[in-house]
Amino acid sequence: MTGHDELRCMLMRGGTSKGAYFLAGDLPADPAARDDLLLRVMGSPDPRQIDGMGGAHPLTSKVAVVSASEHPEADVDYLFLQVGVDAPEVSDRQNCGNLLAGVGPFAVERGLVPAGEAETSVRIRMVNSDDLATATFPTPGGRVDYTGDAEISGVPGTAAAVVIEFPPGGSPLLPTGNVRDTIAGTEVTCVDNGMPTVLLAASDLKITGYEAPKDLEEDLALADRLREIRLTAGRLMGLGDVEHTTVPKMTLLAPPRDGGAVTTRTFIPVRCHTSIGVLGAASVGAGLRIEGAVGHDLARLPDGDRLRIEHPTGFLDIETSVADGAEGARPVARRTAVVRTARKIFDGTVFPRSAGTAPVRHAQGENG
Incomplete structure:
Protein backbone atom coordinates (compact mmCIF):
# COMPACT_ATOMS: atom_id res chain seq x y z
CA MET A 1 0.00 0.00 0.00
CA THR A 2 1.37 3.41 -0.93
CA GLY A 3 0.98 6.38 1.35
CA HIS A 4 -2.31 8.20 0.89
CA ASP A 5 -0.54 11.53 0.44
CA GLU A 6 0.71 10.15 -2.86
CA LEU A 7 -0.56 7.36 -5.07
CA ARG A 8 0.67 5.44 -8.09
CA CYS A 9 -1.70 6.08 -10.98
CA MET A 10 -1.97 5.69 -14.74
CA LEU A 11 -4.25 8.06 -16.61
CA MET A 12 -5.61 6.46 -19.75
CA ARG A 13 -8.09 7.16 -22.46
CA GLY A 14 -10.26 4.12 -22.96
CA GLY A 15 -12.61 4.37 -25.93
CA THR A 16 -14.39 7.72 -25.66
CA SER A 17 -13.84 8.06 -21.92
CA LYS A 18 -10.86 8.96 -19.77
CA GLY A 19 -10.05 7.67 -16.33
CA ALA A 20 -7.54 6.92 -13.60
CA TYR A 21 -6.32 3.31 -13.45
CA PHE A 22 -5.08 1.85 -10.18
CA LEU A 23 -3.88 -1.50 -8.90
CA ALA A 24 -6.26 -2.64 -6.18
CA GLY A 25 -3.31 -3.08 -3.83
CA ASP A 26 -2.46 0.61 -4.14
CA LEU A 27 -5.86 1.64 -2.76
CA PRO A 28 -7.42 1.16 0.70
CA ALA A 29 -9.23 -2.15 1.06
CA ASP A 30 -12.10 -0.52 2.93
CA PRO A 31 -14.62 0.77 0.35
CA ALA A 32 -15.48 3.91 2.33
CA ALA A 33 -11.82 4.88 2.74
CA ARG A 34 -11.16 4.06 -0.93
CA ASP A 35 -14.07 6.18 -2.12
CA ASP A 36 -13.05 9.13 0.05
CA LEU A 37 -9.54 8.94 -1.40
CA LEU A 38 -10.81 8.76 -5.00
CA LEU A 39 -13.05 11.80 -4.51
CA ARG A 40 -9.97 13.71 -3.40
CA VAL A 41 -7.93 12.37 -6.32
CA MET A 42 -10.55 13.44 -8.84
CA GLY A 43 -11.33 16.80 -7.20
CA SER A 44 -14.94 16.05 -6.27
CA PRO A 45 -17.37 17.41 -5.28
CA ASP A 46 -16.82 20.42 -7.50
CA PRO A 47 -18.46 21.08 -10.88
CA ARG A 48 -15.05 22.10 -12.26
CA GLN A 49 -13.04 19.43 -10.39
CA ILE A 50 -10.42 22.14 -10.34
CA ASP A 51 -8.40 20.55 -7.52
CA GLY A 52 -8.08 17.07 -9.00
CA MET A 53 -7.70 14.98 -12.14
CA GLY A 54 -11.36 14.89 -13.15
CA GLY A 55 -12.41 16.68 -16.32
CA ALA A 56 -15.70 18.17 -15.05
CA HIS A 57 -17.82 15.60 -16.88
CA PRO A 58 -18.99 12.06 -16.03
CA LEU A 59 -17.05 10.71 -19.03
CA THR A 60 -13.78 11.99 -17.57
CA SER A 61 -14.46 11.28 -13.90
CA LYS A 62 -13.97 7.53 -13.98
CA VAL A 63 -11.76 5.02 -12.17
CA ALA A 64 -10.62 1.49 -13.03
CA VAL A 65 -9.34 -0.73 -10.21
CA VAL A 66 -7.45 -3.77 -11.51
CA SER A 67 -6.07 -6.84 -9.76
CA ALA A 68 -5.06 -10.43 -10.49
CA SER A 69 -8.15 -12.64 -10.68
CA GLU A 70 -8.91 -15.92 -8.96
CA HIS A 71 -11.70 -16.63 -11.45
CA PRO A 72 -10.83 -19.75 -13.50
CA GLU A 73 -11.72 -18.01 -16.78
CA ALA A 74 -10.11 -14.63 -16.10
CA ASP A 75 -6.61 -13.21 -15.79
CA VAL A 76 -7.57 -9.97 -14.06
CA ASP A 77 -10.48 -8.43 -12.17
CA TYR A 78 -11.70 -4.97 -13.22
CA LEU A 79 -13.81 -2.89 -10.88
CA PHE A 80 -15.28 0.25 -12.42
CA LEU A 81 -16.10 3.22 -10.20
CA GLN A 82 -18.02 6.27 -11.41
CA VAL A 83 -16.92 9.27 -9.36
CA GLY A 84 -19.46 12.04 -9.03
CA VAL A 85 -18.45 15.43 -10.38
CA ASP A 86 -20.39 17.89 -8.23
CA ALA A 87 -21.63 15.34 -5.67
CA PRO A 88 -19.57 13.37 -3.12
CA GLU A 89 -20.65 10.07 -4.62
CA VAL A 90 -18.80 6.99 -5.87
CA SER A 91 -20.85 4.30 -7.59
CA ASP A 92 -20.07 0.71 -8.52
CA ARG A 93 -23.55 0.02 -9.84
CA GLN A 94 -22.50 -0.34 -13.49
CA ASN A 95 -19.75 -1.42 -15.84
CA CYS A 96 -17.87 0.86 -18.22
CA GLY A 97 -17.10 -0.66 -21.60
CA ASN A 98 -14.98 2.32 -22.60
CA LEU A 99 -12.47 2.10 -19.74
CA LEU A 100 -12.54 -1.67 -20.34
CA ALA A 101 -10.50 -0.99 -23.49
CA GLY A 102 -7.56 0.12 -21.34
CA VAL A 103 -7.67 -2.70 -18.78
CA GLY A 104 -5.71 -5.21 -20.85
CA PRO A 105 -2.87 -2.82 -21.71
CA PHE A 106 -2.78 -1.61 -18.09
CA ALA A 107 -2.56 -5.20 -16.83
CA VAL A 108 0.44 -5.81 -19.08
CA GLU A 109 2.07 -2.49 -18.13
CA ARG A 110 1.76 -3.37 -14.42
CA GLY A 111 3.05 -6.92 -14.89
CA LEU A 112 -0.19 -8.71 -14.04
CA VAL A 113 -0.20 -10.48 -17.42
CA PRO A 114 2.87 -11.36 -19.52
CA ALA A 115 3.00 -9.81 -22.96
CA GLY A 116 3.08 -11.94 -26.09
CA GLU A 117 5.66 -11.31 -28.79
CA ALA A 118 3.12 -10.00 -31.31
CA GLU A 119 -0.21 -9.59 -29.56
CA THR A 120 -1.69 -10.30 -26.17
CA SER A 121 -5.15 -11.42 -25.10
CA VAL A 122 -6.23 -10.61 -21.55
CA ARG A 123 -9.27 -12.31 -20.03
CA ILE A 124 -11.11 -9.84 -17.83
CA ARG A 125 -13.77 -10.31 -15.16
CA MET A 126 -15.90 -7.20 -14.79
CA VAL A 127 -16.44 -7.20 -11.04
CA ASN A 128 -19.48 -4.89 -11.16
CA SER A 129 -21.59 -7.48 -12.97
CA ASP A 130 -19.45 -10.64 -12.82
CA ASP A 131 -19.41 -10.71 -16.64
CA LEU A 132 -16.38 -11.69 -18.70
CA ALA A 133 -14.61 -10.13 -21.67
CA THR A 134 -11.42 -10.79 -23.62
CA ALA A 135 -9.33 -7.90 -24.92
CA THR A 136 -6.74 -8.48 -27.65
CA PHE A 137 -4.19 -5.81 -28.59
CA PRO A 138 -0.72 -5.51 -30.19
CA THR A 139 2.41 -6.09 -28.09
CA PRO A 140 5.28 -6.27 -30.62
CA GLY A 141 8.50 -7.29 -28.94
CA GLY A 142 6.66 -7.85 -25.68
CA ARG A 143 5.63 -4.20 -25.14
CA VAL A 144 2.22 -2.56 -25.47
CA ASP A 145 2.04 -0.52 -28.68
CA TYR A 146 -0.63 2.16 -28.57
CA THR A 147 -0.02 3.39 -32.12
CA GLY A 148 -2.05 2.15 -35.05
CA ASP A 149 -4.57 3.04 -37.72
CA ALA A 150 -7.84 2.22 -35.92
CA GLU A 151 -10.17 5.20 -35.71
CA ILE A 152 -13.20 5.62 -33.48
CA SER A 153 -15.65 8.50 -33.52
CA GLY A 154 -15.23 11.03 -30.75
CA VAL A 155 -11.47 10.54 -30.49
CA PRO A 156 -8.99 12.57 -32.57
CA GLY A 157 -6.47 10.65 -34.67
CA THR A 158 -5.85 6.93 -34.72
CA ALA A 159 -4.47 4.30 -32.36
CA ALA A 160 -3.94 0.56 -32.05
CA ALA A 161 -7.06 -1.55 -32.22
CA VAL A 162 -8.26 -3.24 -29.04
CA VAL A 163 -10.69 -6.02 -30.00
CA ILE A 164 -13.05 -6.80 -27.14
CA GLU A 165 -15.23 -9.88 -27.29
CA PHE A 166 -17.99 -10.62 -24.79
CA PRO A 167 -19.27 -14.15 -24.22
CA PRO A 168 -23.01 -14.54 -23.70
CA GLY A 169 -23.89 -13.31 -20.22
CA GLY A 170 -25.95 -15.09 -17.62
CA SER A 171 -28.45 -12.27 -17.15
CA PRO A 172 -31.72 -12.27 -19.11
CA LEU A 173 -31.52 -10.20 -22.28
CA LEU A 174 -35.02 -8.92 -21.50
CA PRO A 175 -34.91 -8.40 -17.72
CA THR A 176 -38.61 -7.56 -17.39
CA GLY A 177 -39.54 -10.69 -19.33
CA ASN A 178 -41.31 -8.59 -21.96
CA VAL A 179 -40.31 -7.42 -25.42
CA ARG A 180 -42.17 -4.18 -24.69
CA PRO A 331 -34.35 -14.28 -27.05
CA VAL A 332 -30.77 -14.64 -25.85
CA ALA A 333 -27.61 -12.81 -26.91
CA ARG A 334 -25.27 -15.06 -28.85
CA ARG A 335 -22.20 -12.98 -29.71
CA THR A 336 -20.98 -9.45 -29.08
CA ALA A 337 -17.66 -7.93 -30.15
CA VAL A 338 -16.38 -4.40 -30.66
CA VAL A 339 -13.22 -2.67 -31.84
CA ARG A 340 -12.02 0.14 -29.56
CA THR A 341 -8.77 1.95 -28.91
CA ALA A 342 -6.94 3.06 -25.77
CA ARG A 343 -3.93 5.21 -24.98
CA LYS A 344 -1.67 5.72 -21.98
CA ILE A 345 -1.64 9.44 -21.19
CA PHE A 346 0.62 9.44 -18.15
CA ASP A 347 2.03 6.99 -15.63
CA GLY A 348 3.22 8.41 -12.36
CA THR A 349 2.19 9.73 -8.97
CA VAL A 350 -0.97 11.60 -8.11
CA PHE A 351 -1.23 13.71 -4.96
CA PRO A 352 -4.78 13.77 -3.53
CA ARG A 353 -6.00 16.91 -1.83
CA SER A 354 -6.08 16.83 1.97
CA ALA A 355 -8.92 14.97 3.62
CA GLY A 356 -11.94 17.20 4.22
CA THR A 357 -15.29 16.90 5.87
CA ALA A 358 -17.52 16.28 2.82
CA PRO A 359 -19.60 13.10 3.30
CA VAL A 360 -19.10 10.25 0.88
CA ARG A 361 -22.16 8.65 -0.70
CA HIS A 362 -21.38 5.16 -1.91
CA ALA A 363 -23.87 3.65 -4.35
CA GLN A 364 -23.16 -0.02 -3.89
CA GLY A 365 -24.07 -2.70 -6.38
CA GLU A 366 -25.00 -6.31 -5.84
CA ASN A 367 -21.38 -7.42 -6.19
CA GLY A 368 -19.96 -4.52 -4.18
Whole structure:
Protein backbone atom coordinates (compact mmCIF):
# COMPACT_ATOMS: atom_id res chain seq x y z
CA MET A 1 0.00 0.00 0.00
CA THR A 2 1.37 3.41 -0.93
CA GLY A 3 0.98 6.38 1.35
CA HIS A 4 -2.31 8.20 0.89
CA ASP A 5 -0.54 11.53 0.44
CA GLU A 6 0.71 10.15 -2.86
CA LEU A 7 -0.56 7.36 -5.07
CA ARG A 8 0.67 5.44 -8.09
CA CYS A 9 -1.70 6.08 -10.98
CA MET A 10 -1.97 5.69 -14.74
CA LEU A 11 -4.25 8.06 -16.61
CA MET A 12 -5.61 6.46 -19.75
CA ARG A 13 -8.09 7.16 -22.46
CA GLY A 14 -10.26 4.12 -22.96
CA GLY A 15 -12.61 4.37 -25.93
CA THR A 16 -14.39 7.72 -25.66
CA SER A 17 -13.84 8.06 -21.92
CA LYS A 18 -10.86 8.96 -19.77
CA GLY A 19 -10.05 7.67 -16.33
CA ALA A 20 -7.54 6.92 -13.60
CA TYR A 21 -6.32 3.31 -13.45
CA PHE A 22 -5.08 1.85 -10.18
CA LEU A 23 -3.88 -1.50 -8.90
CA ALA A 24 -6.26 -2.64 -6.18
CA GLY A 25 -3.31 -3.08 -3.83
CA ASP A 26 -2.46 0.61 -4.14
CA LEU A 27 -5.86 1.64 -2.76
CA PRO A 28 -7.42 1.16 0.70
CA ALA A 29 -9.23 -2.15 1.06
CA ASP A 30 -12.10 -0.52 2.93
CA PRO A 31 -14.62 0.77 0.35
CA ALA A 32 -15.48 3.91 2.33
CA ALA A 33 -11.82 4.88 2.74
CA ARG A 34 -11.16 4.06 -0.93
CA ASP A 35 -14.07 6.18 -2.12
CA ASP A 36 -13.05 9.13 0.05
CA LEU A 37 -9.54 8.94 -1.40
CA LEU A 38 -10.81 8.76 -5.00
CA LEU A 39 -13.05 11.80 -4.51
CA ARG A 40 -9.97 13.71 -3.40
CA VAL A 41 -7.93 12.37 -6.32
CA MET A 42 -10.55 13.44 -8.84
CA GLY A 43 -11.33 16.80 -7.20
CA SER A 44 -14.94 16.05 -6.27
CA PRO A 45 -17.37 17.41 -5.28
CA ASP A 46 -16.82 20.42 -7.50
CA PRO A 47 -18.46 21.08 -10.88
CA ARG A 48 -15.05 22.10 -12.26
CA GLN A 49 -13.04 19.43 -10.39
CA ILE A 50 -10.42 22.14 -10.34
CA ASP A 51 -8.40 20.55 -7.52
CA GLY A 52 -8.08 17.07 -9.00
CA MET A 53 -7.70 14.98 -12.14
CA GLY A 54 -11.36 14.89 -13.15
CA GLY A 55 -12.41 16.68 -16.32
CA ALA A 56 -15.70 18.17 -15.05
CA HIS A 57 -17.82 15.60 -16.88
CA PRO A 58 -18.99 12.06 -16.03
CA LEU A 59 -17.05 10.71 -19.03
CA THR A 60 -13.78 11.99 -17.57
CA SER A 61 -14.46 11.28 -13.90
CA LYS A 62 -13.97 7.53 -13.98
CA VAL A 63 -11.76 5.02 -12.17
CA ALA A 64 -10.62 1.49 -13.03
CA VAL A 65 -9.34 -0.73 -10.21
CA VAL A 66 -7.45 -3.77 -11.51
CA SER A 67 -6.07 -6.84 -9.76
CA ALA A 68 -5.06 -10.43 -10.49
CA SER A 69 -8.15 -12.64 -10.68
CA GLU A 70 -8.91 -15.92 -8.96
CA HIS A 71 -11.70 -16.63 -11.45
CA PRO A 72 -10.83 -19.75 -13.50
CA GLU A 73 -11.72 -18.01 -16.78
CA ALA A 74 -10.11 -14.63 -16.10
CA ASP A 75 -6.61 -13.21 -15.79
CA VAL A 76 -7.57 -9.97 -14.06
CA ASP A 77 -10.48 -8.43 -12.17
CA TYR A 78 -11.70 -4.97 -13.22
CA LEU A 79 -13.81 -2.89 -10.88
CA PHE A 80 -15.28 0.25 -12.42
CA LEU A 81 -16.10 3.22 -10.20
CA GLN A 82 -18.02 6.27 -11.41
CA VAL A 83 -16.92 9.27 -9.36
CA GLY A 84 -19.46 12.04 -9.03
CA VAL A 85 -18.45 15.43 -10.38
CA ASP A 86 -20.39 17.89 -8.23
CA ALA A 87 -21.63 15.34 -5.67
CA PRO A 88 -19.57 13.37 -3.12
CA GLU A 89 -20.65 10.07 -4.62
CA VAL A 90 -18.80 6.99 -5.87
CA SER A 91 -20.85 4.30 -7.59
CA ASP A 92 -20.07 0.71 -8.52
CA ARG A 93 -23.55 0.02 -9.84
CA GLN A 94 -22.50 -0.34 -13.49
CA ASN A 95 -19.75 -1.42 -15.84
CA CYS A 96 -17.87 0.86 -18.22
CA GLY A 97 -17.10 -0.66 -21.60
CA ASN A 98 -14.98 2.32 -22.60
CA LEU A 99 -12.47 2.10 -19.74
CA LEU A 100 -12.54 -1.67 -20.34
CA ALA A 101 -10.50 -0.99 -23.49
CA GLY A 102 -7.56 0.12 -21.34
CA VAL A 103 -7.67 -2.70 -18.78
CA GLY A 104 -5.71 -5.21 -20.85
CA PRO A 105 -2.87 -2.82 -21.71
CA PHE A 106 -2.78 -1.61 -18.09
CA ALA A 107 -2.56 -5.20 -16.83
CA VAL A 108 0.44 -5.81 -19.08
CA GLU A 109 2.07 -2.49 -18.13
CA ARG A 110 1.76 -3.37 -14.42
CA GLY A 111 3.05 -6.92 -14.89
CA LEU A 112 -0.19 -8.71 -14.04
CA VAL A 113 -0.20 -10.48 -17.42
CA PRO A 114 2.87 -11.36 -19.52
CA ALA A 115 3.00 -9.81 -22.96
CA GLY A 116 3.08 -11.94 -26.09
CA GLU A 117 5.66 -11.31 -28.79
CA ALA A 118 3.12 -10.00 -31.31
CA GLU A 119 -0.21 -9.59 -29.56
CA THR A 120 -1.69 -10.30 -26.17
CA SER A 121 -5.15 -11.42 -25.10
CA VAL A 122 -6.23 -10.61 -21.55
CA ARG A 123 -9.27 -12.31 -20.03
CA ILE A 124 -11.11 -9.84 -17.83
CA ARG A 125 -13.77 -10.31 -15.16
CA MET A 126 -15.90 -7.20 -14.79
CA VAL A 127 -16.44 -7.20 -11.04
CA ASN A 128 -19.48 -4.89 -11.16
CA SER A 129 -21.59 -7.48 -12.97
CA ASP A 130 -19.45 -10.64 -12.82
CA ASP A 131 -19.41 -10.71 -16.64
CA LEU A 132 -16.38 -11.69 -18.70
CA ALA A 133 -14.61 -10.13 -21.67
CA THR A 134 -11.42 -10.79 -23.62
CA ALA A 135 -9.33 -7.90 -24.92
CA THR A 136 -6.74 -8.48 -27.65
CA PHE A 137 -4.19 -5.81 -28.59
CA PRO A 138 -0.72 -5.51 -30.19
CA THR A 139 2.41 -6.09 -28.09
CA PRO A 140 5.28 -6.27 -30.62
CA GLY A 141 8.50 -7.29 -28.94
CA GLY A 142 6.66 -7.85 -25.68
CA ARG A 143 5.63 -4.20 -25.14
CA VAL A 144 2.22 -2.56 -25.47
CA ASP A 145 2.04 -0.52 -28.68
CA TYR A 146 -0.63 2.16 -28.57
CA THR A 147 -0.02 3.39 -32.12
CA GLY A 148 -2.05 2.15 -35.05
CA ASP A 149 -4.57 3.04 -37.72
CA ALA A 150 -7.84 2.22 -35.92
CA GLU A 151 -10.17 5.20 -35.71
CA ILE A 152 -13.20 5.62 -33.48
CA SER A 153 -15.65 8.50 -33.52
CA GLY A 154 -15.23 11.03 -30.75
CA VAL A 155 -11.47 10.54 -30.49
CA PRO A 156 -8.99 12.57 -32.57
CA GLY A 157 -6.47 10.65 -34.67
CA THR A 158 -5.85 6.93 -34.72
CA ALA A 159 -4.47 4.30 -32.36
CA ALA A 160 -3.94 0.56 -32.05
CA ALA A 161 -7.06 -1.55 -32.22
CA VAL A 162 -8.26 -3.24 -29.04
CA VAL A 163 -10.69 -6.02 -30.00
CA ILE A 164 -13.05 -6.80 -27.14
CA GLU A 165 -15.23 -9.88 -27.29
CA PHE A 166 -17.99 -10.62 -24.79
CA PRO A 167 -19.27 -14.15 -24.22
CA PRO A 168 -23.01 -14.54 -23.70
CA GLY A 169 -23.89 -13.31 -20.22
CA GLY A 170 -25.95 -15.09 -17.62
CA SER A 171 -28.45 -12.27 -17.15
CA PRO A 172 -31.72 -12.27 -19.11
CA LEU A 173 -31.52 -10.20 -22.28
CA LEU A 174 -35.02 -8.92 -21.50
CA PRO A 175 -34.91 -8.40 -17.72
CA THR A 176 -38.61 -7.56 -17.39
CA GLY A 177 -39.54 -10.69 -19.33
CA ASN A 178 -41.31 -8.59 -21.96
CA VAL A 179 -40.31 -7.42 -25.42
CA ARG A 180 -42.17 -4.18 -24.69
CA ASP A 181 -43.38 -2.48 -21.53
CA THR A 182 -45.49 0.63 -21.19
CA ILE A 183 -44.19 3.09 -18.61
CA ALA A 184 -45.75 6.52 -18.01
CA GLY A 185 -47.70 6.08 -21.23
CA THR A 186 -44.55 5.41 -23.27
CA GLU A 187 -43.64 2.11 -24.92
CA VAL A 188 -40.13 0.98 -24.03
CA THR A 189 -37.93 -2.06 -24.38
CA CYS A 190 -35.77 -2.89 -21.37
CA VAL A 191 -32.66 -4.79 -22.48
CA ASP A 192 -29.44 -5.88 -20.80
CA ASN A 193 -26.61 -7.14 -22.98
CA GLY A 194 -23.90 -5.99 -20.59
CA MET A 195 -25.50 -2.65 -19.66
CA PRO A 196 -29.06 -2.19 -18.38
CA THR A 197 -30.63 0.04 -21.05
CA VAL A 198 -34.10 1.36 -21.80
CA LEU A 199 -34.87 1.83 -25.50
CA LEU A 200 -37.35 4.56 -26.45
CA ALA A 201 -38.45 6.00 -29.78
CA ALA A 202 -37.44 9.66 -29.83
CA SER A 203 -40.66 10.55 -31.63
CA ASP A 204 -42.68 9.24 -28.67
CA LEU A 205 -41.03 11.92 -26.56
CA LYS A 206 -41.88 14.70 -29.06
CA ILE A 207 -38.31 15.15 -30.24
CA THR A 208 -36.52 14.15 -33.44
CA GLY A 209 -33.60 12.29 -31.88
CA TYR A 210 -31.14 14.36 -33.91
CA GLU A 211 -30.85 17.27 -31.45
CA ALA A 212 -27.50 18.29 -29.99
CA PRO A 213 -26.84 16.86 -26.51
CA LYS A 214 -26.77 20.34 -24.97
CA ASP A 215 -30.20 21.17 -26.35
CA LEU A 216 -31.64 17.93 -24.99
CA GLU A 217 -30.13 18.54 -21.57
CA GLU A 218 -31.83 21.93 -21.43
CA ASP A 219 -35.26 20.43 -22.16
CA LEU A 220 -36.65 20.27 -18.61
CA ALA A 221 -39.90 18.61 -19.65
CA LEU A 222 -37.93 15.85 -21.36
CA ALA A 223 -35.72 15.45 -18.28
CA ASP A 224 -38.75 15.05 -16.01
CA ARG A 225 -40.31 12.45 -18.27
CA LEU A 226 -37.10 10.47 -18.67
CA ARG A 227 -36.61 10.49 -14.91
CA GLU A 228 -40.11 9.12 -14.32
CA ILE A 229 -39.60 6.37 -16.87
CA ARG A 230 -36.12 5.49 -15.58
CA LEU A 231 -37.17 5.14 -11.95
CA THR A 232 -39.99 2.79 -12.86
CA ALA A 233 -37.90 0.85 -15.38
CA GLY A 234 -35.17 0.36 -12.79
CA ARG A 235 -37.58 -1.44 -10.48
CA LEU A 236 -39.06 -3.51 -13.33
CA MET A 237 -35.54 -4.55 -14.38
CA GLY A 238 -34.71 -5.77 -10.89
CA LEU A 239 -32.31 -2.90 -10.16
CA GLY A 240 -34.27 -1.57 -7.20
CA ASP A 241 -34.24 2.15 -6.41
CA VAL A 242 -32.12 3.82 -9.11
CA GLU A 243 -32.62 7.39 -7.89
CA HIS A 244 -28.91 7.82 -7.15
CA THR A 245 -27.43 5.57 -9.83
CA THR A 246 -26.54 5.99 -13.48
CA VAL A 247 -28.33 2.82 -14.61
CA PRO A 248 -30.39 1.99 -16.48
CA LYS A 249 -29.19 4.09 -19.40
CA MET A 250 -31.93 5.82 -21.36
CA THR A 251 -31.34 5.58 -25.12
CA LEU A 252 -33.55 7.50 -27.54
CA LEU A 253 -33.75 6.01 -31.03
CA ALA A 254 -34.41 7.58 -34.43
CA PRO A 255 -33.93 6.40 -38.02
CA PRO A 256 -30.30 6.59 -39.20
CA ARG A 257 -29.08 9.60 -41.16
CA ASP A 258 -25.51 8.64 -42.08
CA GLY A 259 -25.67 5.09 -43.37
CA GLY A 260 -25.84 3.33 -40.00
CA ALA A 261 -28.52 1.15 -38.45
CA VAL A 262 -29.99 3.69 -36.02
CA THR A 263 -29.38 7.13 -34.52
CA THR A 264 -29.04 7.33 -30.73
CA ARG A 265 -29.10 9.86 -27.92
CA THR A 266 -28.19 8.34 -24.55
CA PHE A 267 -28.68 9.87 -21.09
CA ILE A 268 -26.34 8.97 -18.18
CA PRO A 269 -28.77 9.70 -16.48
CA VAL A 270 -29.31 13.47 -16.90
CA ARG A 271 -26.29 14.33 -19.04
CA CYS A 272 -26.65 13.41 -22.70
CA HIS A 273 -23.70 11.28 -23.83
CA THR A 274 -21.65 12.93 -26.57
CA SER A 275 -21.22 9.46 -28.08
CA ILE A 276 -22.37 6.10 -26.68
CA GLY A 277 -20.82 3.61 -24.29
CA VAL A 278 -19.57 0.27 -25.58
CA LEU A 279 -21.81 -1.85 -23.37
CA GLY A 280 -24.73 0.49 -23.95
CA ALA A 281 -24.23 0.05 -27.69
CA ALA A 282 -24.11 -3.72 -27.17
CA SER A 283 -27.51 -3.55 -25.49
CA VAL A 284 -28.90 -1.28 -28.21
CA GLY A 285 -27.60 -3.59 -30.94
CA ALA A 286 -29.12 -6.67 -29.34
CA GLY A 287 -32.40 -4.90 -28.69
CA LEU A 288 -32.74 -3.80 -32.31
CA ARG A 289 -32.51 -7.41 -33.44
CA ILE A 290 -35.50 -8.51 -31.35
CA GLU A 291 -38.66 -8.53 -33.43
CA GLY A 292 -41.28 -6.32 -31.84
CA ALA A 293 -38.82 -4.37 -29.70
CA VAL A 294 -38.82 -0.57 -29.67
CA GLY A 295 -36.49 0.48 -32.49
CA HIS A 296 -36.69 -2.75 -34.50
CA ASP A 297 -39.01 -1.25 -37.10
CA LEU A 298 -37.29 2.13 -37.45
CA ALA A 299 -33.76 0.67 -37.70
CA ARG A 300 -32.11 -0.31 -40.97
CA LEU A 301 -30.66 -3.68 -40.09
CA PRO A 302 -27.92 -4.92 -42.43
CA ASP A 303 -27.07 -8.47 -43.35
CA GLY A 304 -24.47 -9.99 -41.03
CA ASP A 305 -23.65 -9.30 -37.41
CA ARG A 306 -22.08 -5.84 -37.70
CA LEU A 307 -24.21 -2.83 -36.81
CA ARG A 308 -23.23 0.82 -37.05
CA ILE A 309 -24.75 2.75 -34.14
CA GLU A 310 -24.87 6.48 -34.92
CA HIS A 311 -24.42 8.93 -32.05
CA PRO A 312 -23.91 12.72 -31.67
CA THR A 313 -20.23 12.71 -32.66
CA GLY A 314 -20.12 9.87 -35.18
CA PHE A 315 -20.66 6.14 -34.91
CA LEU A 316 -19.69 2.94 -33.13
CA ASP A 317 -19.48 -0.36 -34.96
CA ILE A 318 -20.52 -3.41 -32.96
CA GLU A 319 -21.02 -7.03 -33.88
CA THR A 320 -23.97 -8.65 -32.18
CA SER A 321 -26.29 -11.55 -32.84
CA VAL A 322 -29.39 -12.77 -31.04
CA ALA A 323 -30.88 -16.27 -31.02
CA ASP A 324 -34.41 -17.33 -30.18
CA GLY A 325 -34.70 -18.97 -26.78
CA ALA A 326 -35.42 -22.67 -26.51
CA GLU A 327 -39.05 -23.79 -26.72
CA GLY A 328 -40.48 -20.33 -27.12
CA ALA A 329 -38.41 -18.73 -24.38
CA ARG A 330 -37.27 -15.13 -24.71
CA PRO A 331 -34.35 -14.28 -27.05
CA VAL A 332 -30.77 -14.64 -25.85
CA ALA A 333 -27.61 -12.81 -26.91
CA ARG A 334 -25.27 -15.06 -28.85
CA ARG A 335 -22.20 -12.98 -29.71
CA THR A 336 -20.98 -9.45 -29.08
CA ALA A 337 -17.66 -7.93 -30.15
CA VAL A 338 -16.38 -4.40 -30.66
CA VAL A 339 -13.22 -2.67 -31.84
CA ARG A 340 -12.02 0.14 -29.56
CA THR A 341 -8.77 1.95 -28.91
CA ALA A 342 -6.94 3.06 -25.77
CA ARG A 343 -3.93 5.21 -24.98
CA LYS A 344 -1.67 5.72 -21.98
CA ILE A 345 -1.64 9.44 -21.19
CA PHE A 346 0.62 9.44 -18.15
CA ASP A 347 2.03 6.99 -15.63
CA GLY A 348 3.22 8.41 -12.36
CA THR A 349 2.19 9.73 -8.97
CA VAL A 350 -0.97 11.60 -8.11
CA PHE A 351 -1.23 13.71 -4.96
CA PRO A 352 -4.78 13.77 -3.53
CA ARG A 353 -6.00 16.91 -1.83
CA SER A 354 -6.08 16.83 1.97
CA ALA A 355 -8.92 14.97 3.62
CA GLY A 356 -11.94 17.20 4.22
CA THR A 357 -15.29 16.90 5.87
CA ALA A 358 -17.52 16.28 2.82
CA PRO A 359 -19.60 13.10 3.30
CA VAL A 360 -19.10 10.25 0.88
CA ARG A 361 -22.16 8.65 -0.70
CA HIS A 362 -21.38 5.16 -1.91
CA ALA A 363 -23.87 3.65 -4.35
CA GLN A 364 -23.16 -0.02 -3.89
CA GLY A 365 -24.07 -2.70 -6.38
CA GLU A 366 -25.00 -6.31 -5.84
CA ASN A 367 -21.38 -7.42 -6.19
CA GLY A 368 -19.96 -4.52 -4.18
